[in-house]
Amino acid sequence: MSNNHALVFGASGISGISLLRHLLRHPSFACVTGLTARPLTLSAKEQEVFEIDVASPKLQLVSGMDLSKPTEQVKQFLQANVKDINTVTHVFCVAYREVASDIAEQVRVNIAFVRHAIEALDELCSGTLKLVVLQTGGKYYGVEYQDEVTLQAPLKEETPRQPEPRASKIFYYGQVDVLEELSQGRNWTWVEVRPDAVIGTVPRGNFMNIAAGLAIYLSVKAALQPGSTVPFPATDVSYQTTHTDTDHDIMARFEIDLALKVTSNPQLSKKAYNIANGDVVSWATKWPGICAYFGLQGASPSTSGQTEDIVKYVADNKAKYLAKVSNKAPNAQTTLDIADSALFFTSMVCGFGKQNREYDLTNAQKLVGFTETVDTVKSYTVQFDRMKALGLIA
16 A cells, blocks of 8 residues: 655646546555645535545645745644645645736745745655656746747757746746755655646636636637637637647646656656647647537638637627526636636737647657647547536536
């Protein structure tokens, strides 16, 4: 019987919820602790959809975790609230705080999250801690600066960091540096995992969820204009450029597989690993199939150059939509309240869709031996099924 104890910082988010699901069913982990800022309460239906049994003897959920507090306060919180904190072996850092109005503060806060968490655990679990898995992403490659950067697709983990002034705006660099600093002379080590745009479903609003923004827009469109043709709401360049989406379940399975292999093969440690679905896609290849799920006809962008503002469309039609789908989607209001999801979809498509940015998966496939793949359109429709089951969309 394994005595591994996994601790997930940010357990209620798009990455954390999937990590909980797969850690609980994995025989290599006897204990799973999920830490959240706000309470994570799951109804019976949510437990069924997310496949998380909150009564499982393997699981403890702890809320009230504020990683922006000084290390000593984080340490005291963990000591007081996490049962068997001194037995933690594997840590998954997927907590994130958005501070869009102040990039410098966003960088400071998110680097502090990692420092405070790992400094505290370094003391509390000095005899058991084996590995820290840090999840970062495409920001590492400068994908949000496509007007300034020429991306060399497929993007490889060995790509050098962006130079200043961009480097100081990418907090992933500082987070990795903290892990490298804190792991010196310790028995534990670390790895970095970089997904592309993440596709998933969460029990509460999560704006960094490209599937949610699509679901909101297309479910409103399907309810009010059933069977209609929907031109892709961005430029033709965005429609044609290539990328590699990352399903949050394949990401969780990879992170767990990697975590276990690193502890038995130290040569895999202190490296970065891209993870994605395995198929190189474009919106031209995805859009028709995604729209078809909602009974709509997906079409290429309008030749007039005029694209629909999907955030405005949803806002303008919110009342009509709710009146029409209240029986089929009793929780649709919850979905509509996270209009930022639609905004995130727009920013991902328009801002990050100017150049090809697919990932090279050699490190994951050849070094780690993780060869699982998933069809990206199927990945979206699975998430839409979950949203429907939860009554979030019609």
